[in-house]
Amino acid sequence: MNIAKATYCVRRVCTVLFVILSVLCLSWPLASMAKKRALLIGISHYPQTTRNNPCTWTNIHGSNDVRLLRGTLQKQGFRITTLTNAQATASHIRRALKRLCQQAAKGDMVVIHFSGHGQPFEDLSGDEADGWDEAIVPYDAKKCYSRTYTGRCHIIDDELERYINSLRTTVGPRGFVYVVLDACHMGGASRDESETDSAACARGTNVGFSPNGRTYIPRIDRRGHFTVKASPRMAGVCFIESCRAYQTNTEIYEQGQYYGPLSFYISQALQHTPLTHNLQWVHKVVEAMQHDKRLIKQNPVIETDR
Template identity: 30%
Template sequence: MLMLVNCSNCRTPLQLPPGAKSIICAVCHAITHIADPRSGPPPPPPPYSTSNYHYAPPPPPPVLSAPSPYNHAPQGQPPAAHGHKRAVICGISYKNSRYELKGCINDAKCMKFLLVNRFKFPESSILMLTEEETDPYRRPTKHNIRMAMHWLVQGCQPGDSLVFHYSGHGSQQRNYTGDEVDGFDETLCPLDFEAQGMIVDDEINATIVRPLAREVKLHAIIDACHSGTMLDLPYLCRMDRSGRYVWEDHRPPSGVWKGTNGGEVISFSGCDDDQTSADTSVKF
């Protein structure tokens, strides 16, 4: 069973895998140690480890006696970004499980085709995470999706265009920090979510929304259940079929700023926070 703990530095909720004694926050990179009541206080936390995903890390930390499962990046080089365009595309089918979906990998392939052929994204600047990938570090696990999100925004410059696409299961969990108007966090369900837990919207916001500087644009397409506010953006636009629209204020009751650092983020969701999405068949 997963244990929910707060980061010792920024208080972001973290899901501790079974048996882990420490965990590194993907938001502020601080290490939170889970205290054993029979032991003394933990040593001061070292800085976050280096990564092959090329996001500017601090100096390498000393080796921990009980390393967290999240204190290292996957092996292998991500594709280099060209032309100030970069994309992460996730498609998860959960094959041979009771959660299996039929269309998500096809969604991912269609999105890549669109970006390459219509919007001229170089293939080498698109990171695909699907179960069909032979490279284990390109499978849509929780760890790999986290590292891909860091790679997506690292080093972005004014004028850059970024895309984050996710097709798979989404869910909700109770929020205990006062950040949600409806009292629930939205979550993405990686391929290994039953063992490693889900990715909470607070982490998604802190990773790919808040770091964006002026003149950097991110488009996110989230095709999942409960995806209405999956990026935790401060404002939500509702539009009806006639084109009429209204803006809703979704700034959290806690007062925490969930917007960018001057950049622009536009997120398209498959449904509202209290709704579910489903596979469908369309014939032309």
């Protein structure tokens, strides 16, 4: 090989190396800018009106879950926003979700968590096969339809999905979004009378919210995994729900406090495991709940884009 050819080859190699290093240097700042963000919402005390009012929500222990998970996620470097009790109104939750979508950036890891009551909500758009949406119950959402309350403070799954899809698009395929729902959409206000632990509460009601006076009849679906929309332009997502739609999510007593079982076992799983895109820790949570004899009638549900 003559000197001219050798020089040409060296230049080509240097050019290729320069391009590779340039790409790497550009990607490193982006990776370092990625953040971990969490919005934790928990309600223990709902507004009480008259005693034994069937339209009043019972008090539970959702704010305990926020305290528990805040400490767990802070240790893993998350920037955390919390809304508890009277802070967790529908308008405040919507505002926090919108702000989260605006503040998030490419590559971020995001956790959205809700601990409180859940309720079936009559499907008015016609997109649900069983005729019922699922709704989380903010602090100011009423249990019953009336002339003065038509459901504006319930946050149904269709609305929540819009926020989540916006967030997934914002953080992009290098990011990831977890949604934890420690509520249920049927069940009573407390454990069965046969249970000895009367202070433990169920998070939800089997009375559907219906402007048309319909009666909610739960559909029995025993699947533990569902697949949601995937897109190469959107972040991966994992919804973790405390129980199937026809089951009751009952709190458990641990370490001197009542917690939602899903929140408690998530905290346990993340004590020594970093929260990443890898869903192995999620399966550990499911296994732990299934081995808890108190939760024999409760099965968590996972929804992913994979």
